[in-house]
């Protein structure tokens with residue numbers, strides 16, 4: 001794994017700032033990384049993945065998150081698509097789709113709609129059966145990586161519940177509309193997806209039948225939450241590294257910034273944030289790897305803690321660097337914008353707090 005991290009560092013090198021400014025990661029690079037199984041590294045080896053445990057995948061995701069949150073976001077989408085296929089698809093669907101996802105095809109996952117953000121039970125996208133086909137109609141919003149994607153995993157309603165359907169982006173009736181100038185993760189390829197009478201073979205529906213909306217959504221989002229949580233650990237590590245390096249070298253009032261106690265306090269806060277986020281993520285990943293019943297709540301906790309720590313920690317890092325970090329493309333400036341979005345996606349901080357409160361209130365003792 002450390003070899004894989006080093007090789008990725010060399011390939012991203014200092015390009016993340018440029019990708020952030022141009023709003024694009026080169027498509028060839030994404031395909032190359034995808035074809036090496038790097039974008040969904042938990043997929044079992046039999047399907048061309050690396051078969052990483054959640055803990056190892058987390059370490060890798062944090063590494064990518066520290067280099068470039070846009071790339072990590074693309075990776076989260078790909079991993080979430082693969083996870084959804086693994087969890088909900090039939091053996092035939094897994095055998096067909098997973099090797100494509102580890103072979104260079106890029107994927108994105110669409111839940112959110114104009115009327116269904118936090119409240120996914122309000123989804124209006126329909127997946128109607130019609131003989132041996134299904135017809136998809138709807139509008140998905142803010143789909144990360146949709147601009148790059150070959151395949152979309154779209155969540156909608158069928159007669160018997162919620163379904164996830166795999167939609168090739170080249171299918172007639174699919175229109176992908178790029179979101180201009182997002183606040184952060186600017187090269188993650190966010191787009192709105194319009195689906196108008198999109199006709200697909202009936203076996204495009206994962207598992208072939210509907211599930212309760214909450215069950216389907218929780219299953220798919222669980223992977224995304226872990227990935228975002230570990231990505232936030234990476235953001236914190238990058239911020240800590242930038243802040244300590246700057247505070248050691250930059251002098252004001254005749255001594256390094258780090259020797260001014262209020263600045264040292266910022267460094268201590270950043271270190272604490274990084275450590276706290278790392279520990280909650282490690283705990284959650286161990287729950288995944290051990291199949292613990294605490295997995296669901298540990299995942300929500302990891303996502304919530306890491307995202308809030310990253311948003312606060314990135315602001316602290318900008319404060320330490322001050323004007324030196326206050327330009328587009330700089331590590332801490334990117335982190336500041338990227339981290340804020342982590343408090344919104346995969347279950348906002350408010351939704352996470354509601355889930356954690358529900359858990360605390362229902363837990364015995």
Ligand code: FAD
Nearest residue numbers: 109110111112117118142143144341344345346348350351
């Ligand atoms: P709203 O639901 O309108 O919420 C607005 C505010 O009200 C939030 O602070 C929210 O927490 C709060 N709120 C809402 N309901 C409650 C409540 N009951 N109690 C307390 N507070 C509440 N979607 C996808 O499907 N796929 C993707 O890949 C994807 N990627 C994204 C990437 C980015 C960068 C962003 C910004 C969004 C992405 N989304 C994606 C959409 C994302 O999932 C939604 O933005 C998110 O679920 C929140 O929905 P909303 O923006 O409509 O906010």
